[in-house]
Amino acid sequence: MADLAAVAKRAGVSRATAARAFSQPELVRQSTCERVLEAARELSFRPNRLAQQLRTQATRMIGVLIPDLRNPVFAEQLQAMEVAAREQGYALLVTTTGYDASREADVIEEMLCQRVDGLVLTVADAENSEVLVKLAQESVPFVLVYNQPATDEVAAVTVDNRWAMYDATQHLLALGHRQIGMVAGPVAQSDRARLRYEGYCQAMEEQALTARPVIEMPQHTQASFPLLAPQLSGPEGLTALLCSNDLLALSVISDLQRRGYRVPDDVSVIGFDGIELGDLFYPSLCSVVQPRAIIGRTAVSVLLARMGGEQPAVKRLPHQLRKGESAGPLQRPSTVARRP
Amino acid sequence: MADLAAVAKRAGVSRATAARAFSQPELVRQSTCERVLEAARELSFRPNRLAQQLRTQATRMIGVLIPDLRNPVFAEQLQAMEVAAREQGYALLVTTTGYDASREADVIEEMLCQRVDGLVLTVADAENSEVLVKLAQESVPFVLVYNQPATDEVAAVTVDNRWAMYDATQHLLALGHRQIGMVAGPVAQSDRARLRYEGYCQAMEEQALTARPVIEMPQHTQASFPLLAPQLSGPEGLTALLCSNDLLALSVISDLQRRGYRVPDDVSVIGFDGIELGDLFYPSLCSVVQPRAIIGRTAVSVLLARMGGEQPAVKRLPHQLRKGESAGPLQRPSTVARRP
DNA sequence: TTGTACGCGTTATCAC
């Protein structure tokens, strides 16, 4: 492939002049500039970004770590990020981690070798992650997304998970529910799930109700009915379920319906994330909406700010409760006929 | 950041030896090797991939072009690709194009400047795309995904869109439907939609039925009911709809239900893609399933094969009809009461 | 306005 030297030669100028014709055309005589560009076209010259990056010590590339793209929350965030990044002249190097801390570490290491200008990441658990403490010692700016770190020392873009789940719980309480439980994936792997659980607990305790332990599923996005069933029967049986994400909620609803439970008449279900598809379901999914596209765009702009030297800041974006049909008023509390 | 020279100096060896300690440790005396690695650790040296890439003329990066990550088909494919690529030591540079041909061209140009080793792309319309003819003249190997090119000269991973939609149409015919229509996004932007339409036409004509013109929506993934309504009323009104993708199908179903149509009793609906969420809906989405994860993995392996010098090949993967509840038997053909 | 010369951090090819 033709390089700048070839172009310069063909245009009858030095490499320096040819280089300037691209980067600072105003410093080059118009006619010379045209000759260079013409020569470049003829040789189908393509500037080598690797060389530029090596030379300028800047890649204009952002490394992105995402747990799982099959979850629309992350896909939608990534979509928004890519658009925002490209608008600013940045490209995205994307990897998935599967909520696996060791893969997170490996991938970050690779990205640092590649000299990305910055990092946007969603880690499994921000509260005890060696990856983050390691990163903090490097000079690469980074931003957490969805993670809600305990400290303010790191940049992050998130909603207030505690308050968000508090809101959702309040909604159920307002509908008359008292026996409310929370379903989540592997809690040890998710700082967010823990915070959301705290929000649930707080709302319950404010009403002098007993918060139940988390009903923990082996998968983040798929319910296991056998683990759920015991919580639903008997006089203490739950009449409403909060789920730690929408995919899990949809899976729960599907499972419930398959066993003959009616949603919301027998059991109300609320999700978390507010993925677009939730609206199309019947019953439509009641959910805590995170502004995923805005979160993505904000993540990019916060990262660029950090690159520009600004101090880290936690950006807390507003959530919203989408009152879907999957959460309804409590039906005749203890006498309702349930099909077990 | 420390470079190899610094490491070499600290270890008391030359740059060459230090380099060998990493790439060919067997050529270096054990003790020397250890000294180098020790020095590297002390200086927290990180090999510079940019320099490696520039020097070796190979980036081990794959450029990926995707229309829209909000569509789970693409997100699921990307997820699979990323895993497969990383297994082989490749990283992914990801961009979205929004079905916009000019953005496709720009993005490809950028990726070529970045010297990606190969390209995986889903273009809006493979049949008349200047991007592809331009690419064919470059030396970068590339693979189309989901696109089904007319020629065999380019590498592609896809299902047989024609046959797939033929199958779906047959399913509706077997259920007794005769007045069947097809709904799609902007057809001019989608080679796949056209092929699928051909499959529909063929199945209809084999039964001596009249294939209707495509009902074309302004968006790829969202229905516009006013454009749909006229096709549903009257004695010639459609009793079944084939949709060019699942998101569109879900949107159609949602619109229908909101207007009082029952699915599938009044109108049967079939989608295309087979996204996972379709299963959770009620009624569950009947759909032509594309093996998205396999497609993603295959795309990577086909691309690597091309990089290894193999000839381009179109890999046609099997589709599958998922018989969901959204497509049911025809109900009392022309006397059924419809709420317009 | 244009040219010269060096550096970016590697890998690879020689010699010793």
Add this chain to the structure above:
DNA sequence: GTGATAACGCGTACAA
């Protein structure tokens, strides 16, 4: 085993 040294392709201070 190890050490010089030349690429790789470009940016840019400095000189002309």
